[in-house]
Amino acid sequence: MPKASSAQLRSLLFVAPAATLVLAMVGLPLVSILWMSAHRVLPVFAINEWVGAGNFQHLVRDVRFWLALRRTFYFAFCAVGLEVLLGLGIALVLSRPFRGRGLVRTLVLLPWALPTVATARMWEWIYNPDTGLLNFALLRLRLLSHPVSWLGDPFWALHAAILADVWKTTPFAALILLAGLASIPRDLENAARVDGAGSARVFFEVTLPLLRPALVVTVLFRFLDSFRAFDSIYVLTGGGPANTTETLALYTYKTFFHSLRFGYASTIALAMFLAAALSSLAIVAFGGSQGLRGRLR
Amino acid sequence: MRRTTFLFATLVGAFLLLPPLWEVVTSLKSPLELGTLPPLLPHPPTLEPYRAVFRGRPFGRYIVNSAVVAIATTLFSLLLGAPASYALTRLRVRGGSAILFGFLGVSMIPAVSLVGPLYLAIRSLGLRDTWWGLVLADTVFVLPLTVWVLATFFRGLPPDLERAARIDGATALETFLYVALPVCGPAVAAASILAFIFAWNEFLFALSFTSSQAAQTVPVGIALFPGLHEMPWGEIAAGSLIGSSPVLLLVFLFQRRVVEGVTAGAVKG
Numbered sequence: 302m303p304k305a306s307s308a309q310l311r312s313l314l315f316v317a318p319a320a321t322l323v324l325a326m327v328g329l330p331l332v333s334i335l336w337m338s339a340h341r342v343l344p345v346f347a348i349n350e351w352v353g354a355g356n357f358q359h360l361v362r363d364v365r366f367w368l369a370l371r372r373t374f375y376f377a378f379c380a381v382g383l384e385v386l387l388g389l390g391i392a393l394v395l396s397r398p399f400r401g402r403g404l405v406r407t408l409v410l411l412p413w414a415l416p417t418v419a420t421a422r423m424w425e426w427i428y429n430p431d432t433g434l435l436n437f438a439l440l441r442l443r444l445l446s447h448p449v450s451w452l453g454d455p456f457w458a459l460h461a462a463i464l465a466d467v468w469k470t471t472p473f474a475a476l477i478l479l480a481g482l483a484s485i486p487r488d489l490e491n492a493a494r495v496d497g498a499g500s501a502r503v504f505f506e507v508t509l510p511l512l513r514p515a516l517v518v519t520v521l522f523r524f525l526d527s528f529r530a531f532d533s534i535y536v537l538t539g540g541g542p543a544n545t546t547e548t549l550a551l552y553t554y555k556t557f558f559h560s561l562r563f564g565y566a567s568t569i570a571l572a573m574f575l576a577a578a579l580s581s582l583a584i585v586a587f588g589g590s591q592g593l594r595g596r597l598r
Numbered sequence: 599m600r601r602t603t604f605l606f607a608t609l610v611g612a613f614l615l616l617p618p619l620w621e622v623v624t625s626l627k628s629p630l631e632l633g634t635l636p637p638l639l640p641h642p643p644t645l646e647p648y649r650a651v652f653r654g655r656p657f658g659r660y661i662v663n664s665a666v667v668a669i670a671t672t673l674f675s676l677l678l679g680a681p682a683s684y685a686l687t688r689l690r691v692r693g694g695s696a697i698l699f700g701f702l703g704v705s706m707i708p709a710v711s712l713v714g715p716l717y718l719a720i721r722s723l724g725l726r727d728t729w730w731g732l733v734l735a736d737t738v739f740v741l742p743l744t745v746w747v748l749a750t751f752f753r754g755l756p757p758d759l760e761r762a763a764r765i766d767g768a769t770a771l772e773t774f775l776y777v778a779l780p781v782c783g784p785a786v787a788a789a790s791i792l793a794f795i796f797a798w799n800e801f802l803f804a805l806s807f808t809s810s811q812a813a814q815t816v817p818v819g820i821a822l823f824p825g826l827h828e829m830p831w832g833e834i835a836a837g838s839l840i841g842s843s844p845v846l847l848l849v850f851l852f853q854r855r856v857v858e859g860v861t862a863g864a865v866k867g
Contacts, residue, residue: 308689308690308770309690309691309692311689311770312685312689312690312691312770313685313691315681315682315684315685315689315691315770315774316681316682316685316686316691316697318678318681318682319678319679319681319682319741319745320682320697320700322678322737322738322741323700323701323704323738323741323742326716326719326734326735326738327704327707327712327738329715329719330712330714330715330716330719331707331712333715333718334711334712334714334715337714337715344718387610390606390610391610394603394606394607403853406853406857407849407850407853408611408614408615409614410849410853410856410857411614411618411846411849412614412618413860414795414845414846414848414849414856415618415799415842415845415846416798416799416801416816416817416820416838416841416842416845417799417801417817418799418801418817418818418820418821419817419820419838419839419841419842420617420838422820422821422823422834422835422838423617423618423620423621423835423838424617426620426621426624426831426834426835427617427620429831432632432633432634432635433635434616434620434635437635437636468613468614468617471614472614473860476857476860476861477860477861479861480861525706525708528708529708529709529710529711531709531710531801531802532801532802532817535801535805535821536821550708550710553710553711553713554710554713554802554806557713557714557717557806558714558717558806563714563718566714567714567715570708570710570711570712570714571711573708573710573711574707574708574711577706577707577708578706581706
């Protein structure tokens with residue numbers, strides 16, 4: 302049928318420019334990291350030699366990589382957990398109509414919209430050991446007896462970075478969950494209430510199960526973003542002190558642009574890519590794909 | 599119950615708003631006042647940090663670079679993303695949902711894992727340390743978001759609208775341009791605002807693909823803010839606030855569109 306195929310061709314012309322660009326700038330680089338991960342690539346010296354599985358053998362024994370991988374998961378787990386809990390609370394508060402709700406929603410959006418680099422600088426100053434607001438407040442409230450070097454201490458630095466991430470992205474979680482709440486018919490909750498269920502029971506047995514698709518989407522997107530978080534950690538600690546806040550994103554970046562070892566950096570990048578992909582699959586497999594399929598239809 | 603709600607709202611409100619308020623206070627302090635705490639508030643407040651931001655460093659140039667890159671990225675992502683999104687939702691494309699899923703997949707890839715080969719590509723195209731290198735990279739990573747946000751809205755178009763246009767003899771392109779796009783004006787606005795915010799805030803590519811004030815953007819300027827002896831915290835705060843003002847303005851003016859875009863795309867975090 303020539304007519305159908307010409308319609309196909311025309312539709313294809315709508316899609317082709319975007320698809321070609323994405324294939325060229327995402328597809329080719331993906332192939333490229335696969336290729337480079339089997340090579341020793343040092344662009345500055347124009348070195349480019351086949352090493353087979355050499356990079357992968359190195360990766361398996363690279364303690365710095367395994368620590369970064371574990372840290373990245375820990376960062377994502379803590380950040381996403383707190384963000385979803387806080388975001389759910391905010392969404393529940395905002396789901397009821399009240400005066401000035403529009404303004405509150407705008408204010409909630411602010412942290413999300415600001416440049417991450419700027420907000421990281423803001424937190425860096427709040428965490429300042431001598432003149433930072435956090436130490437000042439905690440000392441005043443007698444919760445601390447002496448100032449803490451939040452970004453200089455290996456334990457606190459990672460958690461300080463998590464807090465900055467929670468501050469920045471809780472609004473995103475709140476907005477997605479708010480949209481999810483809005484799609485739940487009020488009648489169901491009211492019916493349960495008429496049947497004598499208390500607010501806690503209505504929430505856990507009616508609202509929460511119906512919110513599941515929105516929760517899965519929130520967890521998935523927030524996980525992927527915190528897993529690749531780069532800007533805030535780069536500015537806050539640069540991976541320090543002594544690499545104790547170095548996540549996979551930082552390690553990949555540094556291996557590319559500080560050590561200029563493009564082959565090995567590609568190997569780390571590939572591992573990071575696979576870890577992100579497998580974790581996403583696990584989240585969808587565990588949580589259900591209903592929310593995602595709704596988006597595809 | 600009401601009291602716990604109130605307590606929760608107050609605590610979360612303080613957590614979200616105190617840090618930026620503190621940033622404003624910091625930007626109004628002289629270097630001398632920044633060295634001690636308390637007092638909390640400056641006596642008197644000074645606008646000197648805002649002037650100092652532009653002294654001895656190309657902060658004005660960073661703003662120009664950011665504006666060009668963000669505006670061009672917004673335009674290109676719409677130019678490429680809107681037709682693709684329309685065809686994938688309204689026209690019959692073989693494997694359309696697979697392509698749509700492909701775009702979603704791209705938005706899930708950690709950009710940092712591709713930054714090395716992208717750097718090599720941009721260098722070999724001769725676009726290192728230029729606006730266009732950043733526009734190219736930003737456009738590619740904004741496109742999935744644009745396609746998704748617009749797809750949500752195109753999907754909701756009543757089919758009769760297009761059918762009427764087609765019966766009147768309009769081609770697919772004309773139907774898209776003169777019927778679908780105008781009806782989806784709010785969605786186009788939402789997608790544009792999100793693309794602009796993404797490109798304005800983008801840091802990883804701007805850091806990796808630029809090396810001088812020729813193309814360095816505001817986030818790079820803020821991240822690499824040099825201090826002669828001590829960190830100039832007042833200037834950093836002032837610079838951060840100046841650098842955040844375009845997105846602040848967009849959020850305040852188009853709050854509804856931004857919320858629609860975020861919930862429709864659910865891509866950027």
